[in-house]
Amino acid sequence: MAKLSSSNGLEKRPKLRFPGFDEPWKTNIFDEIFSLLPNNTLSRADLASCGDILNVHYGDVLIKYGSILDVESDEIPYITTGKESKKQCYLSDGDVIIADTAEDETVGKCTEIINTQNAKIEAGLHTIPCHPRTAYAPMFLGYYMNSPYYHKQLIPLMQGVKVLSVSKSNIGNTLISAPVSYSEQEKIVDLLHLLDCLMRKQQEVIDSLKKYKRGLLMHFFSDDTTRQWRQYTISQIGKVITGNTPPTNDRSNYDGDLMFCSPRDIGEQKYISSTEKRVSPKGFALGRPIPPSSVIVTCIGLIGKLGIATTDMITNQQINALIVSEDFDHEFIYYAFENFFPKYRSKVSMQTLPILSKSEFEKLLIKVPNLNVQHKISNYLAGMDKRIEQTQQELNVLQDLRRGIIQKLFI
Known part of the structure; x- marks a missing residue:
């Protein structure tokens, strides 16, 4: 799939390359790549499940969304009707939303917007929405800016004690590295997106098994079942x-x-x-x-x-x-x-x-119940736990694989 290469003088190359690509990556200052966009200051209390404007809250960027936010498939709260933004700005396909505040060093986590249907979507409180001035392969910036290579630039820029934040001016001086070739960007995205899809499917299996186990617990320990215990x-x-x-x-x-x-x-x-x-x-x-x-x-x-x-x-x-x-x-x-x-x-x-x-x-x-029934119930539930554990271990392998690839795929 890929071959190893090393740095050549001042030229920057990742350790892991796809066949046919060997040119050095290009590095630019954040402010050269992005135009900053206005966000609104609506809190969660100002959000509801009705309206026609989608709102991305910084807490959801930190916890809920991954490197990519697909407007068609990911759940996004709506802005309440009657609450208008002071500076209304709808985000386009390929725009990036950065969470500038967090309680730990996850501050700076971002998500790239996939908005092919041109939905009305805004960035909310404690976010830095930005628009790339030049064309990148869809999803490349989302993956790169959540990589450890980019995030380590933000750690010395974080301010605060209980709550950490990063300012727009400081983020503006960070560096973004990317392949010159659009095709190489696409190949990187395809690989990481495939791994993300596999992990998402694996997590869905785990969630289904856990849900089934909860149902078993409710059955085995229901009032009807335990009446004679x-x-x-x-x-x-x-x-x-x-x-x-x-x-x-x-x-x-x-x-x-x-x-x-x-x-x-x-x-x-x-x-x-x-x-x-x-x-x-x-x-x-x-x-x-x-x-x-x-x-x-x-x-x-x-x-x-x-x-x-x-x-x-x-x-x-x-x-x-x-x-x-x-x-x-x-x-x-x-x-x-x-x-x-x-x-x-x-x-x-x-x-x-x-x-x-x-x-x-x-x-x-x-x-x-009696000891024989105890054994039967515990053996059945232990079997479910073993299936959940094995499935979780398979997910852990995928997660480790993804981390290892990212460490070699980006600079």
Whole structure:
């Protein structure tokens, strides 16, 4: 598909090239390439689902949209009728919207507009809309300006503490590099767009599997299904251990090989096989160890994040761990909690800092069938989790591939 090339003196070439292209890329200052366009200052409170003017909010640029925003296929809120922009300016196909404000270093993320139908679309609050003066292959600028090569120019330009921002004048001095050949730009776009489409399809499969699993949970733990099940308190199901933190002022308690679980280690994976922090044998002895197969539950802040220990570990004080007795299937209890805690969270969400103490946790009531039924239900749900995990791993491979290609494809 491509061949490797290296820099030639002051000429700039990417490491990864398509066959037939070897000329150096051209670099221009941002202000030489773009004309800045006016944006409106409408907040989300000024937006509604009716009207004929599409509005792109900076928060959606940061989170919702990728490098490309296709007006035909991507959902965009409408500007409310009666709210007119002071400087009304509709964006054209190929225009770029930059988010100039964020709570982290994602500030500067952008999206390129695909607007072949000439819809009425505006850039909203905290955005920098810009129009390329020269022709680029559709979607090239969106991909390039979200690459690490361009974004690293913005990091020293960011201002602020809790909220970061980048000014128009500073962005105007950044550099844009691109192939001289329009055809090479198109090939780069085609490759990245293909990877994005594959990742989008893969994510749709993951979302469908997760939705199906939620339906299974609702079925298995519905009132009709559990009518004949027996009700137990958590203390009847096993032993509850609330974690603690070895003294942090003594560094000899840390930087070992033993696992120390905190809430940030929980939620992404069902099985907890690694932790961000590790402790020494000395630190481990100062904690409250839990064995493998213990069900781990966060009980301060976001209550009900779950995991299953895969090895001996200690936890911090934000976690209650349940060592499930032999009369119960620990995997089933995990799924019972997965069904239970979303409803519980909705009841305590109004509290400033929700806390589920050990004594309160032990009093919670869970309906449980006989052990044979527990095994059947947990095995079925575990099979679904395995399918979701495998599909997620396939998506991770695509994401890693895309990152690796971008690192070699741009300069």
